Amino acid sequence: MSQANGNRFFRKIRGRVADIIEVIRRMQGRSRLGQDRLARRLMGLLTLLVGLLLPLIAAVLFVRSQPILIAKPLNELLFSTEWRPAAGEFGFLPFIVGTLWVTVVSMLVAVPLSLMTAVYLVEYAPPKIYGWSKPLIDLLAGIPSVIYGVWGILTIVPFVQQIAPAMSQWLGSVPLIGPLFQSDNPTGYSVLAGGLVLAVMIFPIIIAVAEEVIRAVPQGLREASLALGATRWQTIKLVVLRRAWPGVFAAVVLGLSRAFGETMAVLMVVGNVPQIPHSVFDAAYPLTALLANNYGEMMSIPLYDAAMLGSALILLIIVLAFNLVARVVIVRLSLGSK
Amino acid sequence: MIGATLTVLGSLVLILGTVVWRGLPALNLDMLTQTPKGGYYLGKEGGILNAIVGSFYLAGGATILAVVISLPIVLYLQIYAARTRRAELARLAIDVLWGIPSIVYGAFGFIIMLAIGMRASLLAGIITLALLELPIIVRGMDEAIALVPNALHEASLALGATRLETGIKVVVRQTAPALLTAVLLAFGRGIGDAAAVLFTAGYTDRLPGSLLSPVASLPLAVFFQLGTPFPAVRERAYAAALVLTVIVLAISLISRRLAKRLTKHVIR
Numbered sequence: 001m002s003q004a005n006g007n008r009f010f011r012k013i014r015g016r017v018a019d020i021i022e023v024i025r026r027m028q029g030r031s032r033l034g035q036d037r038l039a040r041r042l043m044g045l046l047t048l049l050v051g052l053l054l055p056l057i058a059a060v061l062f063v064r065s066q067p068i069l070i071a072k073p074l075n076e077l078l079f080s081t082e083w084r085p086a087a088g089e090f091g092f093l094p095f096i097v098g099t100l101w102v103t104v105v106s107m108l109v110a111v112p113l114s115l116m117t118a119v120y121l122v123e124y125a126p127p128k129i130y131g132w133s134k135p136l137i138d139l140l141a142g143i144p145s146v147i148y149g150v151w152g153i154l155t156i157v158p159f160v161q162q163i164a165p166a167m168s169q170w171l172g173s174v175p176l177i178g179p180l181f182q183s184d185n186p187t188g189y190s191v192l193a194g195g196l197v198l199a200v201m202i203f204p205i206i207i208a209v210a211e212e213v214i215r216a217v218p219q220g221l222r223e224a225s226l227a228l229g230a231t232r233w234q235t236i237k238l239v240v241l242r243r244a245w246p247g248v249f250a251a252v253v254l255g256l257s258r259a260f261g262e263t264m265a266v267l268m269v270v271g272n273v274p275q276i277p278h279s280v281f282d283a284a285y286p287l288t289a290l291l292a293n294n295y296g297e298m299m300s301i302p303l304y305d306a307a308m309l310g311s312a313l314i315l316l317i318i319v320l321a322f323n324l325v326a327r328v329v330i331v332r333l334s335l336g337s338k
Numbered sequence: 339m340i341g342a343t344l345t346v347l348g349s350l351v352l353i354l355g356t357v358v359w360r361g362l363p364a365l366n367l368d369m370l371t372q373t374p375k376g377g378y379y380l381g382k383e384g385g386i387l388n389a390i391v392g393s394f395y396l397a398g399g400a401t402i403l404a405v406v407i408s409l410p411i412v413l414y415l416q417i418y419a420a421r422t423r424r425a426e427l428a429r430l431a432i433d434v435l436w437g438i439p440s441i442v443y444g445a446f447g448f449i450i451m452l453a454i455g456m457r458a459s460l461l462a463g464i465i466t467l468a469l470l471e472l473p474i475i476v477r478g479m480d481e482a483i484a485l486v487p488n489a490l491h492e493a494s495l496a497l498g499a500t501r502l503e504t505g506i507k508v509v510v511r512q513t514a515p516a517l518l519t520a521v522l523l524a525f526g527r528g529i530g531d532a533a534a535v536l537f538t539a540g541y542t543d544r545l546p547g548s549l550l551s552p553v554a555s556l557p558l559a560v561f562f563q564l565g566t567p568f569p570a571v572r573e574r575a576y577a578a579a580l581v582l583t584v585i586v587l588a589i590s591l592i593s594r595r596l597a598k599r600l601t602k603h604v605i606r
Contacts, residue, residue, distance in 0.1 A: 036500035043414035050411060050472065051431040057438070057446045064449055116342035124339065133347060135594065140350045142523075142590045143583065144530025146557040150564065150579045151353045154360055200349045207346070254437070261439025263533040264561065288441050292533060312445040316438065323437035327430055 016045055058316060065310035068303050077310070083274045090307045092314070094274045098191075098284035101277050102266060103259045105195025106202065110259075111252055114203050118210035118251075123236055141204035149268030152197040157269055160196070161188025164281045182279045189271035192280040197269055198259045206255040213247025213333065214240060247333050250326040257322035261315060263288040287311050354583070361580025364573035370581070374543040386578050388545055389559035393582075395460060395546050396539060396555055397529035400467030404475050405521055407468070409510075412479040417491075417505045429480070436473035441533040443470050448537040460546050460553040463539025470534050471524040478520025482513045515597045522593035526586050532557035556582045 019041060068077070068090060080091025117137075121130055164185070171181040217240050225235040241248065271283025272293065291311055294304075372385035411428075419425040447466030456462050486509050494504040510517065532555070540552030541562065556578060563575035 032500050036502040039502040040418050043410040047411045047414050047428050051428050054431055054435055060446060060449055113342045113345055116339045117346050120339035120343050136347055136350055139590060142526050142586055144557055144586060146532050146560045147357060147579055147583050151356050154356050203346050257437050263441040291441050292536060312442050316442050319437055319439060323434050327433050
């Protein structure tokens with residue numbers, strides 16, 4: 001079945017290439033219309049090829065992680081906590097949970113702050129302040145992740161190290177959330193440090209998308225609400241945000257997927273201990289860090305290479321799912337508003 | 339809400355402040371003009387010229403490659419396939435590519451590199467970075483060209499120009515500043531990315547010699563030097579971080595300026 005599909009696919013590509021050669025041959029005279037037609041085919045082919053890049057990446061990662069998917073049952077890979085490559089044990093759970101912890105912490109910090117910033121920039125900020133803040137926020141998006149990592153090591157890690165004992169004493173005895181703040185890691189390299197650095201990294205992404213969707217809410221709706229006597233805040237809460245919420249949701253999901261895939265900055269501040277963290281002050285070891293730290297030296301141990309590419313595949317699938325959801329929501333939204 | 343905005347802006351100030359404050363004392367002329375000498379990673383003399391030059395080669399090559407691929411795609415999307423289902427699908431694919439983490443590109447590039455029998459090299463790094471930059475450039479250019487008034491297209495077509503001529507001689511010329519901004523933006527992303535070049539470009543103390551030899555890069559210079567236990571070397575990592583930050587910020591400011599200046603000559 002897939003063989004037949006593949007054949008048909010290759011025939012299609014070969015057909016296209018033959019088309020192009022045919023066109024070139026016919027274009028002896030090189031009329032302008034001929035050039036136009038040729039350009040159209042070539043550009044279309046190029047677009048098709050780039051469109052196929054994503055399936056290609058997924059297929060390559062899948063094929064190369066095949067050995068470990070065959071050798072180990074999937075639920076052992078996903079739910080075992082034993083990570084001893086030398087002994088042939090590959091449990092991804094500590095890394096998956098580590099990624100989740102760091103991502104959740106970063107979202108808890110970033111979502112409220114960036115949504116409030118977006119609302120302020122669109123609804124309240126005078127043009128002058130907007131004109132100043134917008135380029136600065138864009139600048140934040142351009143800073144390389146290694147720089148975030150350096151900043152994390154110099155500022156955030158010592159900060160976390162200092163507040164950890166006090167926080168765990170203060171919040172540690174509170175029922176339910178208390179254990180989340182228990183601290184026996186004196187270094188400061190922790191989930192919290194990773195989450196804070198990540199939060200700053202995804203500010204600009206969430207702000208940019210949220211700002212756009214909030215701005216797209218028709219002005220007439222705001223005016224109608226204000227005319228009925230609602231205050232500005234009531235208008236924002238009951239009219240603007242209600243109308244913009246699918247887009248705001250998409251903004252958050254895009255930020256989430258960026259946080260998931262971020263590598264260098266997180267790697268530098270989370271401590272990289274392969275354990276399941278139980279508190280925000282524990283060290284963690286996210287999937288991306290696993291890949292960055294161990295890839296390249298994996299040739300000597302059997303299945304290690306496949307395990308690494310398996311973790312890349314897990315990352316890819318999760319990020320793809322997030323992105324597709326967000327894009328579909330955004331496309332729906334833009335179709336609906338037309 | 340003002341508080342939230344101030345927090346966001348404050349974090350930018352804090353980042354830049356930290357990098358400048360820690361990086362400036364360690365920065366000197368030797369850092370910028372010399373390659374690492376023997377014992378450099380133990381705190382002896384030398385500089386990071388290898389990484390600075392390497393980064394420009396990597397990001398420059400990748401940006402050129404990415405532009406060569408993406409300009410035809412954008413023209414196709416906007417001129418030949420405008421408002422078709424096919425174009426929407428292609429845009430979705432590009433958007434999804436934009437979201438793929440750079441470490442995944444790095445792993446993919448590494449596999450392909452081994453599969454065709456190459457070793458970690460400038461060329462492999464350029465190709466991997468180009469994949470990373472491609473969606474950024476396509477998106478930026480696509481948005482810029484979408485703003486060209488329809489009447490301009492129609493006027494050109496009505497004068498008898500083919501679509502190709504309209505695309506290259508009218509649309510690209512009209513949007514040149516915005517296209518350049520997209521290119522510079524991608525260059526900035528490329529020069530700062532570490533995860534994609536970690537496995538594919540390798541690292542070396544020498545200046546890049548050929549396309550097929552390994553090459554150093556600034557983000558990795560920061561990363562590796564931070565990983566050593568020697569305080570003197572860590573200081574240099576901060577200096578390297580400062581250099582990288584200054585380059586990225588300069589590119590960002592230049593592109594903004596350029597966009598403003600070139601816009602003057604565009605018909606609105």
